[in-house]
Amino acid sequence: MTQTRLLETAVDYFGRLGFEGASTRDIARASATAMSSITYHFGGKEGLYLATADYIAAQISAWTGPFLDRAAATDIASPAIATDQTLMVLDGIAQMMLSPETEHWARYIIREQQTPTEAFDRLYCGAMQRIADTLIRLVAIARPDLDDRRGRVTAVMLFGQAMILRSGRSAVCRVLGTTDLGDADKALLRERLRVNAASILSDTPR
């Protein structure tokens, strides 16, 4: 399908170069089709950009869906269970952040966070919202001592520890003294995320 090929290429090009930096000529050439196919299928450059956001949202959902489903299917009867489920979901997110295939569209999302356009709405409503809602719900049960806003912030910061694996990848690599994260590095990062999250969630006030 020309349409899918264009989307696949667009994720990469828009992610690396941004909306203005990416050229429809290049995207069309890399998709082995004519530039006017973009006009035909998506109405123009902007249409392609927005369609790319939907395409990415679908991929995020595919990645995180199984973990979120498992959390949704579990009866969260105690703070301990909520903590367990949070760690499970966070590890799923960390795996996503560490997976090479997610590199392309992660760039797109991070870019959209900095200067949100209509595409961010689609990303958030299409995929991120469910992740956020799940984490917030779990944290609320794991830490009943926190009020709503404090629970939400805690969920965000747990997410931040996973997020830096992508958003600060270059710095992470430098700190670990490598240019690319190996399997041992990834295992270590996931381990520490788990331990840190457990510390935060189990730290009931004294």
Added chain:
Amino acid sequence: MTQTRLLETAVDYFGRLGFEGASTRDIARASATAMSSITYHFGGKEGLYLATADYIAAQISAWTGPFLDRAAATDIASPAIATDQTLMVLDGIAQMMLSPETEHWARYIIREQQTPTEAFDRLYCGAMQRIADTLIRLVAIARPDLDDRRGRVTAVMLFGQAMILRSGRSAVCRVLGTTDLGDADKALLRERLRVNAASILSDTPR
């Protein structure tokens, strides 16, 4: 100074639009000078881009310097003192991430993290390295039970919780139900970062 005016504008334009997306014409116009001034002062578009990285590194150093200096001047005689100092440095970083003035160049850095160029070297060596080294050193003392690599990862993830205040700003705002972070939001975010970091650093193995 035309040079400084160009740099100031370039931070904003390159940050928002990326290297390819930003046009020297626009940057010159917004700096109220001729496009050829860029060629004269920086040798061309790429020269301006790299000079912008140095300019940003200097600003980061100005922001974080006081906190890092204080940590460097303190005698870190115990894990408790190291924890205290870590919380102090992290709060400084959080303040930076929450400050509106840092929004422009944060975009530039985050972009460089995704697709590093020579400019990232300048940013890292010029400013980020000292922050990383300080945090790693403090964490190593606060948590002597962790080996070198685990200590480094912990430092990174502490940083990640502050970093998401910038790199995931749009998502943070949505989760808190606002479009802009108010003073109360910022205070809450700093408080939770502090509490979370304290949990992580004080969590000696049982």
Added chain:
DNA sequence: GTCTATACTACGATAGAC
């Protein structure tokens, strides 16, 4: 549906006046 042609605009670099 997909292609080639072309129209029009904007890009970065540079030469030369002041």
Added chain:
DNA sequence: GTCTATCGTAGTATAGAC
């Protein structure tokens, strides 16, 4: 140092053949 003027290239969009 800073400006205007201009060159060659590359951008998006669109019309029309197949």
